[in-house]
Structures are given as C-alpha cells and as structure tokens.
Amino acid sequence: MAGKKVLIIYAHQEPRSFNGCLKKVAVETLSKQGCSVTVSDLYAMDFEPRATRNDITGPLSNPEVFSYGVEAYEACKKQSLTSDIVDEQKKVQEADLVIFQFPLYWFSVPAILKGWMDRVLCQGFAFDLPGFYDSGFLKGKLALLSITTGSTAEMYTKTGVSGDFKYFLWPLQISFAPETASEEERKQMVASWAQRLETIWKEVPIPCTHSWYFGQ
C-alpha cells in the first residue's frame, strides 16, 4: 500500500540463501506497491545479541547489583541507551509493518534475532507497566514472521516428530524445507510469499489484547 513503511528484520548469513531470496522478494513486492522498505540485515550489521551493561551509556541506576531490565528501562527513559538499540527502535517506531525473516533454529528464532528482541523491545519502548501488553506502545502496527525450516511440513504435524507447528509462532509465513524442495516447489513458495505481501494490508491484527504477540 503506497506510503506505508515496512521494516524487515533479516537474520541470515548468506545473501544467496532462500531467506535472502524471500527478503529480496519482499523488498521488491512492497516497493512496487509504493511502500518505503528498510532492512536490518542483522548478520551484516554484526548485531550484538548479548544484553549487557554496555547497553547503558550513562551511569547505572544501581551500580551495586546490575539488573538488565531495570537499567534498560531507566536508560530508555533517560535516552542513554546505546546507539545500535536506539537506531533499531527508531526504525520500529516509524514502521507500519515489521517483517521478521529467518530460518528456524531449535524451534525458535536464531540467537542474533532473539538478541534484537531482547535489547530493542525494552520496557519504556515496547511496553510499560501497569498496562503491559494492553497498552503496548507498538499497538496497531502489523508484525509478520516469515520462517524457513530444515524439516518438512509433515514433521511439524500433530503426529510428526516435531509436533504441530501452529503452537510455535503466529502470525507466520512458513517456507518448509526449501533446501530439499524441487525448483518448482521453491518457486511456488516464493510466489506464495509475494502473494501474501500483495494483500498484507488487508490482514487484521491478531484479535488479542497484546500489542505484539511473538508466541515464544
């Protein structure tokens, strides 16, 4: 949709991977719609995943006993978070839609992307108490997880070795096992991804009270 702003958080090491392809298609499809698209290429940025006291540039609120959650919250309010966090927060703030593009690692996001979530979505930026999710600051934005897996779709069914996928992550777009799929199947996956992006703006935010729900 023309004028919309999209942020793609992309977590794959290889531009020529299937993930790289899905990212590229997303940029193209959405740009053609007139959206402005920004990509955070986490591996290329060598994004820091560890939540440490280095994330706070000013003095600590309690230098005796370090609590990351408390210090990040205070630093967020005082605008003394480290610049790589602030840069990402600005991108999120401006975005109407945030797409997470990644391969599934151990039933979840790769550590580099988990680090993005841990550090960027801090209290004071993404949510605050007592409202918590109900009055989340990102309410109204769309989020979409586009995932590739190593295992086939059959393995992620109720009776499959890995269990029913629907319990892991939602909302999502899954490209099952592109590495073992045929060229035709891979093209179909890319086409189905592009197709979803064509109508992404008609999707309704999840009917729950959470501002964003990552599901894990």
Next chain:
Amino acid sequence: MAGKKVLIIYAHQEPRSFNGCLKKVAVETLSKQGCSVTVSDLYAMDFEPRATRNDITGPLSNPEVFSYGVEAYEACKKQSLTSDIVDEQKKVQEADLVIFQFPLYWFSVPAILKGWMDRVLCQGFAFDLPGFYDSGFLKGKLALLSITTGSTAEMYTKTGVSGDFKYFLWPLQISFAPETASEEERKQMVASWAQRLETIWKEVPIPCTHSWYFGQ
C-alpha cells in the same frame, strides 16, 4: 548422587542476582551430594551467540553459498569447529545432568543462551539424520530448566495476561518474580530449588521420544 557429573549453563550478568543465588545453591547442593559440578557462566565468558562462518575453522564445504547448518555439520564431523563450541560440547558429553539457569526474556531464553543452543547443539553432535530425535546423541542425559520471571505466577495462568506457563517450557523449575517477592518468599524459592536438586536423580526423563526436548 555421588559420582554424577552436572553442567550448569548459567545466563545472568550479575553474580548477586536471584539467578546467581540459584546457581550458587545448585553448585553447593549438588557438590555436597558428591557430584562434580561445572558451570558455564555465559556472560562472564562473553559467549558468542551469533552463528557465523567464524565457527568453522577449516575450509568451507561450499564456499559459494554459505549454509550454517551444513557447514557446522561437516565441521563437526571433521573436528574443525571453533574451540569455544568444542569446549562446551565436551562439557555436555561428560555431563549426566545439564541445568539451564536463566531469567525469562520475551517468553524464552536470553539471546546469549539461545546462541549456546544454536551453536553447541549442532547436527553431528546432538543429533543426526535420519534418526533425528529418536536416536539423539544426548539421549539418557537429564536436562532441567531453572527459570526466573519478571511477572508473577498469576500472570502466567490460562486467564492471565501472559497465558498458561506450561506451554512454554518443560521440564522446568520456575522462580516467579523474585524481585517483587518478600524475603521469606525468596528463601522459600531457594529452598524449593535445593529440595528439587536433592531428589533430581529420581526424576524420570520425559516420556517422549525426543533425546532432549527444550519446548521452544
């Protein structure tokens, strides 16, 4: 139980935190039993969470298109994984019980611990195909997740704001909201943790076919 080997994967920045306390109690309780206990203090080690080509010390099997899973698997077989991964794999291999001690970040493990899982538990070490989980190489070992949360137990019920906790992680030991608990309640949490460790060797591995099941 005397003679047993325990590995604690500990992911907290502050030794004087509640997590630090639970880690300390675990070391003490298990050592008193005659166990030998090893701790991987991930933040103190500045453990690398990112899965990158730096993890492979030899030549890549496909230098044209980098696939982390493929390259880590090959490097594992050729013994050319980087030393910080190999060190952790040796500790896991020797352990009868692995305890993960961490604060819950966004309904999951902190990124630094996710990175430990992503990088250490590679194909060829933790599992292989076609057996996958059924013939997992860590089968028979015990694993236990000891977690602290920011939210109270009420928030993690079916009708609570965060949903029923049982769907997140299992097996587990949860210390709910130690920061807002009374001193008496905190002591009770520590005691219940020590108590569980007293009888940890009587616990039966989870009745499922997975070698380890992290639940996320």
